[in-house]
Amino acid sequence: MSSNPTLEALEQRIIILEEELAKARHDKEALHEKAEMFENIINGVSMLITYMDTEERYVFVNRAYAQWYEVNPKQLIGKRVADILKPDVYERASHNIKKVLSGQPVSYENRVIDKYGRECFVRANYEPRFSGEQVKGFYTSIVDITESRQIEEALRESESRIQTISNNLADVMIYQVIAKSDGSRKFTYLNDTVRILYGVSPEEAMADSSLIYSRIHEDDIAYLIEAEEKAIKTASRFKAEARVKEPSGGIRWSMYSSTPTFMKDGSVYWNGIELVITERKRMEETLKKSEENFRRSIEDSPLGVRIVSETGETLFANRAFLDILGYQNIEELKATPAKERYTPESYAKYTERREKRKQGKFVPSEYEVSIVRKDGGIRHLRVFRKEILWSGNPQFQVLYDDITELKKVEEALRESESRYRDLVKYAPSGIYEVDYETNRFVSVNDVICEYTGYTRDELMNMNLFDLLTEESRRLMIQRLEKLYAGEQIPHNVEYCIRTKDGELIWAILNARYIYEGGRLKGATGIINNINARKKTEEALRESEEKLKSIISTSQEWIWAIDTKGIHTFSNPACENILGYRAEEIVGENWQHLLHEEDMKSIEQLLSRSAEQKTGWSNVTLRWQHRDGTCRYLESNGVPIFDTDGTLKGFQGSDRDITERKLAEEYQKSMQERLQRAEKMEVLGRMAGKVAHDLNNVLGALTGYSELLLM
Structure with missing residues (x-):
């Protein structure tokens, strides 16, 4: 018998293999669906879940974990945890990672700072994954337990308070x-x-x-x-x-x-x-006594108190109520018709309330009335009406609070508000209110219309940013971002505004910000046109630039020193005069370069100048040049004082007069030589004359001698 399978057996085998293949495909699809469902579940929870291999590389992270670090989950896959966590966080976590990779489950709680900078408490669980007895990786799950910690802390505090209260x-x-x-x-x-x-x-x-x-x-x-x-x-x-x-x-x-x-x-x-x-x-x-005291308190109450029946009959009226109306007793009150006790307008409302009560309609328990006193004066009262038991029967207690003075205050307040509106309207500065939720004006005064060239209606329909240049828009956005972040910003700021006709004007804005529920709602502000000031500042900058140019190109040494003799400023001319650059001069005390014979005189000069608060001029000083030669400088300077009169130092300018000094000394030398020559010439003539006179005398003597010898 042949050992080869028959065709029928092969067909049967193929059918079995196809069924197994179909089942495997079905199992694979089911497994894929379960895996997808599991991943959706994992991504749907707020818990931070990851799986890492033994090299501490991310193999899987759920959406919550990626959102914590503000990255896409795919960006984390394959990266080492040390590259994602902050160094101090990783240093704390590395010890636990080593433990879980050694096969030990780890669970601990820690304090962390979330991406919003808030302090949170989390519970972390590390679970190793084994393949046989070998660790192939580990799972992590991190749960925010801040709320539970807060609840536990609140519970402990509550229990402590209850215990404390109970014991006290x-x-x-x-x-x-x-x-x-x-x-x-x-x-x-x-x-x-x-x-x-x-x-x-x-x-x-x-x-x-x-x-x-x-x-x-x-x-x-x-x-x-x-x-x-x-x-x-x-x-x-x-x-x-x-x-x-x-x-x-x-x-x-x-x-x-x-x-x-x-x-x-x-x-x-x-x-x-x-x-x-x-x-x-x-x-x-003492209840009975207290009831008597209660009646007395009503009688002596500063508020008017009246007890009336449902039909309006006065059963009781305290002294304060009678005084409000100017009556001596309750009988006088009852004898006066209600129509005479109210102003016409209040009486009409009184009859309206009475009719509504008869019809069972709602009438407010608090209202205001205007009454006419016995002497004809008008008083304004706030009334409170409430049903009570009086002598065992249901009656109504009516309280009267005299608000006449309050009405006067309210009227004064309305007048004040009217004056404020006029002040805003006619103020010399622009005044506005803006809503930051819509970036539109809520109100503007006429000055802002004058500044911008727009009518009030046009401004109310414009976006705030439409008035600003591009640079000023960026500045305003930066300021608003800081405000929304809770940062403090200066109240004053300068913006460049584009008017309706395209002209650019500079304005300084002082704003007071309005918050609602802790959230920035809007602002009120004052705007002043500072175009003239800007032009002045520009002219001042140009003037300063010119002054800097003059100082830097001046051939005179312009300097400034403090009270210790340290140079605080020097222009470049010092290099041509003394051979030292300005950078070498500033910050140093160079008085040692002065000639020692001039040191004492300059100290006296500075002291006298500070004491008398006067400067000096044309004072010649000798300075040592870098090459060792002497330079003569003609110094001019003044003392500098701060606002409270304290000496800050000195400033001035020195001119190099070395050539002039040398020329003067040469001239002086020549004059001295000339004077010596002239003296020698006079002496020579005098000597010649003396010799001539002496010769004459000697000649005569010689003649006489010869005669004697003859």
């Missing part, structure tokens, strides 16, 4: 006592008030309940037992009052209120309070 209720004892089926009783809880009311600690009373029950007045025990049995039979709240012997020996009144809880073993738990009502009992004793 001097007249309220909170207790829990169990009454067993055998008749015995045991306290399971007592607050600290038991120390005040019974003179024992909670622990002592819980150990021996007789310390409490023995204090109940013997005449009230039977009443309390009866009330307790009734509460048990009806499963209702136990409430009774009894006298208690105090530790000091006195008697107090206490009210007991508790609710029974029935246990399976037949015992009953009573959760209740004991409230000291001694004071209440005393108050009940």
